[in-house]
Amino acid sequence: MPYEKTDERVVLKHPKGATAEILLFGATVISWKTPEKGGHGNLTERLFVSSKAALDGSKAVRGGIPVVFPCFGPPEHPDHSRLPQHGFARNEIWTFDSVLFDNDTGVSVQLTLQPNSAIAKLYNKKFQLTYVVTVAEHELSTDIHVLNTASSEALDFQALLHTYVRAPANEVSISPLLGKFYIDKTETQLEARDTLKEEKRSGVDVRTFTDSVYESAPPKVNVTWPGGGLELKLIGFTTLTVWNPQAEAGRKIGDMEENGWERFVCVEPGYVRGFKQLGPGETWVGKQLLEVV
Numbered sequence: 001m002p003y004e005k006t007d008e009r010v011v012l013k014h015p016k017g018a019t020a021e022i023l024l025f026g027a028t029v030i031s032w033k034t035p036e037k038g039g040h041g042n043l044t045e046r047l048f049v050s051s052k053a054a055l056d057g058s059k060a061v062r063g064g065i066p067v068v069f070p071c072f073g074p075p076e077h078p079d080h081s082r083l084p085q086h087g088f089a090r091n092e093i094w095t096f097d098s099v100l101f102d103n104d105t106g107v108s109v110q111l112t113l114q115p116n117s118a119i120a121k122l123y124n125k126k127f128q129l130t131y132v133v134t135v136a137e138h139e140l141s142t143d144i145h146v147l148n149t150a151s152s153e154a155l156d157f158q159a160l161l162h163t164y165v166r167a168p169a170n171e172v173s174i175s176p177l178l179g180k181f182y183i184d185k186t187e188t189q190l191e192a193r194d195t196l197k198e199e200k201r202s203g204v205d206v207r208t209f210t211d212s213v214y215e216s217a218p219p220k221v222n223v224t225w226p227g228g229g230l231e232l233k234l235i236g237f238t239t240l241t242v243w244n245p246q247a248e249a250g251r252k253i254g255d256m257e258e259n260g261w262e263r264f265v266c267v268e269p270g271y272v273r274g275f276k277q278l279g280p281g282e283t284w285v286g287k288q289l290l291e292v293v
């Protein structure tokens, strides 16, 4: 069996050993394990999930890859005014739709989310989200498709994949972001927060509290640390958010495990500067491909 499904989750199993586990709640990928490149047998977990994360649907998962839609951070668009931080997609139960393919190149499944009565109370736009998750020997791809199903109204949204990469946070280096402009959300004064900064580091670290939204995200991002690393490829996404709360902000997060911030860096491809606007019947696709290096 290339996949196993229960009422709550789907586990994908690639013939060469790699696995991915998706909670239908939020379509949250909560585990991605692969063999080492050139290694034998043993699987390594590539994503961080806090041991205090709720996996029962009572709140968004603290870890894995939560899906952020239709707003990133606190809502700024009038259509989103009643929504919580990061929107509703990470808090809804998605529908398992189909297996797209299952062979040596990969095992791929599709989940969907459409308006329901709970969403309609907070958000009255028409849309369909389709999420395609594919696991290969050393790769995971997660593609989000946003379709405006309205017949005459535009759909304005932000979308982001909140990827918690399991890594020794204090040794991580992220590149190539040198010369990119970013919003620094750790700034407490509004004016400083709204002023773009230029990245001066060839390798970005997260040894201090980091919450940066880079514009013009590069199509390929390297996240490396001594003895390991991942390459992220982005298609369709325009921004890259790098987040690690460190102890300063991490201690205030109720579902963060003790010193959890030492074990991950969030590297988040998104479309979160301004809003993507889709006309009736139009689709936007954002693709993230993670590969073990």
Ligand SMILES: O=P(O)(O)OC[C@H]1O[C@@H](O)[C@H](O)[C@@H](O)[C@@H]1O
Binding pocket: 073, 085, 086, 162, 185, 211, 212, 241, 243, 268
């Ligand atoms: O606690 P949440 O809602 O999952 O958000 C975690 C973080 O997510 C990041 O993407 C944001 O840039 C941060 O500002 C935010 O604190």
